[in-house]
Amino acid sequence: MNPDHDRYLLAAFLPEDDRRALERDAEGDDAAREMVRASHELRAFIGEAEALRADAGSAPALAFLAAARLVSGRTDGAWDDLLERLERRLDDRPGARVTYDRLAARIRELEAASDAEAHFRRISGSDPPRIHRLRPLFAAAAVLLAVALTGVLGRALEDPVARAAHRSLVRSSRSTFRGTVTGDAAPYARAAAGRHVVLGLWPVYDRDLLASVQREIADPDSAAGWLLAGQLRLMLGDHDGARFALEQAREGGLEREASGLLELIPDGD
Amino acid sequence: MHHPELLGIDRLARRLPFALDAVDEAGAAFARWRRTGKKRDLAPVELWTYCYIRRYFLVRFAREPSFGVSELEDVVERAFRRVEEGRSALRSPERYARWTTVVCRRTYLNFVSRRRELTPVDRIAEPEADDPSAETLHDRAGTLHVLLAAVARLPSFLQPYARMRFVEGLEYEEIAERTGRPVATVRAYAHKAVLRFRSDGRFMRHVRERAGYESGPGGS
Numbered sequence: 001m002n003p004d005h006d007r008y009l010l011a012a013f014l015p016e017d018d019r020r021a022l023e024r025d026a027e028g029d030d031a032a033r034e035m036v037r038a039s040h041e042l043r044a045f046i047g048e049a050e051a052l053r054a055d056a057g058s059a060p061a062l063a064f065l066a067a068a069r070l071v072s073g074r075t076d077g078a079w080d081d082l083l084e085r086l087e088r089r090l091d092d093r094p095g096a097r098v099t100y101d102r103l104a105a106r107i108r109e110l111e112a113a114s115d116a117e118a119h120f121r122r123i124s125g126s127d128p129p130r131i132h133r134l135r136p137l138f139a140a141a142a143v144l145l146a147v148a149l150t151g152v153l154g155r156a157l158e159d160p161v162a163r164a165a166h167r168s169l170v171r172s173s174r175s176t177f178r179g180t181v182t183g184d185a186a187p188y189a190r191a192a193a194g195r196h197v198v199l200g201l202w203p204v205y206d207r208d209l210l211a212s213v214q215r216e217i218a219d220p221d222s223a224a225g226w227l228l229a230g231q232l233r234l235m236l237g238d239h240d241g242a243r244f245a246l247e248q249a250r251e252g253g254l255e256r257e258a259s260g261l262l263e264l265i266p267d268g269d
Numbered sequence: 270m271h272h273p274e275l276l277g278i279d280r281l282a283r284r285l286p287f288a289l290d291a292v293d294e295a296g297a298a299f300a301r302w303r304r305t306g307k308k309r310d311l312a313p314v315e316l317w318t319y320c321y322i323r324r325y326f327l328v329r330f331a332r333e334p335s336f337g338v339s340e341l342e343d344v345v346e347r348a349f350r351r352v353e354e355g356r357s358a359l360r361s362p363e364r365y366a367r368w369t370t371v372v373c374r375r376t377y378l379n380f381v382s383r384r385r386e387l388t389p390v391d392r393i394a395e396p397e398a399d400d401p402s403a404e405t406l407h408d409r410a411g412t413l414h415v416l417l418a419a420v421a422r423l424p425s426f427l428q429p430y431a432r433m434r435f436v437e438g439l440e441y442e443e444i445a446e447r448t449g450r451p452v453a454t455v456r457a458y459a460h461k462a463v464l465r466f467r468s469d470g471r472f473m474r475h476v477r478e479r480a481g482y483e484s485g486p487g488g489s
Contacts, residue, residue, distance in 0.1 A: 240422030
C-alpha cells in the first residue's frame with residue numbers, strides 16, 4: 001500500500017463535503033481512485049453490521065436478537081458482550097422490551113417441546129460430534145509429561161522478544177526510580193511483576209496484569225510512556241502495536257532503548 | 270435483563286469448534302469436507318447446518334404463535350434435506366452460510382404458502398411493510414462476526430476505539446467522552462484502524478466478496 005494514498009481510504013468515512021473534495025482530488029489517479037473504491041466497499045461492509053443495531057427495535061430484529069442470545073454456540077467474549085449491550089438498550093424502550101421478552105419466551109417454549117439432539121440424530125443419521133475429553137488416567141499422564149517438558153524446555157521456549165522487553169522494562173524501571181527518566185514509577189513496578197518464574201523453572205506472564213497496566217497508560221504523552229507501552233505490548237505478543245509505540249519513543253528521544261527493541265521484532269509482523 | 274440458560278439447540282451448537290455465526294469458519298469447514306470427502310470432516314458441517322437452519326426457523330416461528338413445534342421440526346428437516354441435496358453444486362464453498370440462508374428462505378416461503386392454502390383468508394395476517402427479512406438479519410450477524418474478529422486482530426491499543434466506532438457505532442465525540450481522550454486522537458485512532466482493516470487479508474476477502482455479491486451473483 002502506498003502511504004501517499006492512505007488518505008483516500010478514509011474517503012467514505014468522512015463528512016459529505018470532505019468526501020467529495022477527496023474524491024475530486026483522486027480523479028485522474030488510478031491508484032487513488034482504487035483506494036476510494038476500496039473505502040466505499042469497507043464502509044458498506046461496516047454499515048451492514050451497523051444496520052443490525054439500527055434495526056434492533058423492529059420485531060424481526062428483536063426475534064433475531066432473542067434467538068442469537070439463546071443460541072450462538074461457542075462464542076468469544078466480544079460477541080456475547082455486544083448482544084448483551086444490545087439487549088440492555090431495550091431497558092430504555094419498554095415496548096420493545098415487552099416484545100423481546102415475549103419472543104424469547106416463545107423460543108424457549110418451542111425448544112422445550114422438542115428434543116433438538118434427537119431430531120438432529122434422526123435427520124442426519126449420525127450422532128453429533130463429541131467434545132473430546134481426556135480420560136482421567138491419560139489426563140494425569142499428560143499433565144505429568146507436560147510438567148516435565150515445560151520444566152526442561154520452559155526457558156528455552158520463552159519468547160525471546162518478550163524476555164528482552166521485560167529486561168528492558170526492568171532497566172527503565174530502575175532509571176525511573178533513580179530519576180534519570182521522568183515518569184511515574186508505579187506502573188513500572190506493576191508491569192515488572194507481570195513476569196515471574198515459577199520454582200525457578202517456568203517463566204509465566206500475567207497477561208491480565210500486563211493488560212491492566214496497558215489500559216492504565218493508554219495513549220501516553222511522553223517518550224518514557226511510549227517506551228513502557230512498547231515493552232508491555234512486546235510482552236503481550238502485540239508486535240504491531242509495539243512497533244508503533246517504540247517508534248514514538250524513539251522519535252521522542254529514547255533512541256537507544258527503543259531501537260534495541262525495534263530490532264528484535266521479527267520482519268513481517 | 271434475563272440471563273439466558275442453555276437450550277437443547279445451544280448445547281448442540283456448543284459441540285461445534287466455532288461459533289454459529291462464524292460464517293467464514295463454517296465455509297472453511299464445508300470446503301475442507303469437499304476437499305477430503307472424509308466422514309470426520311462432514312460431522313461439523315452437518316451439525317453447523319442443522320443448528321443454523323434451526324435457529325433461522327426459531328427466528329421465524331417466534332413471531333407466529335400459531336406455528337407448532339411439529340411444523341418446526343418438519344420445516345427444519347425440509348431445509349436440511351434441500352441443503353444436503355444442493356450443496357455439491359455450490360461453486361464457492363466459502364459462501365456456504367449465505368447460500369444456506371437462501372435455502373431457508375425459499376423453504377420458509379413454500380411452507381407459508383402451503384399453510385395459507387389450508388388457512389381461511391380472514392385469518393391470514395397482513396405482512397409488515399418494513400420487515401428486514403430473517404436472512405438479511407442472519408447475513409448481518411455474519412458480517413458483524415467478521416468485523417468483531419477483524420477488530421480483535423488490531424493492535425490492542427486500537428481495539429477499544431475501533432469497537433466503539435465501528436461495532437457500537439458511537440460518534441467520535443461520544444468516544445472521546447467515554448475514554449477521556451481528545452476527539453482528534455479518537456479520530457486518528459479510528460483512521461488507523463481503517464488502514465489496518467485494509468491490510469487484513471482475511472477481512473478484505475469478506476469485504477470484496479460482499480461487494481461482488483451485491484453487484485451480481487456468480488458464486489452459487
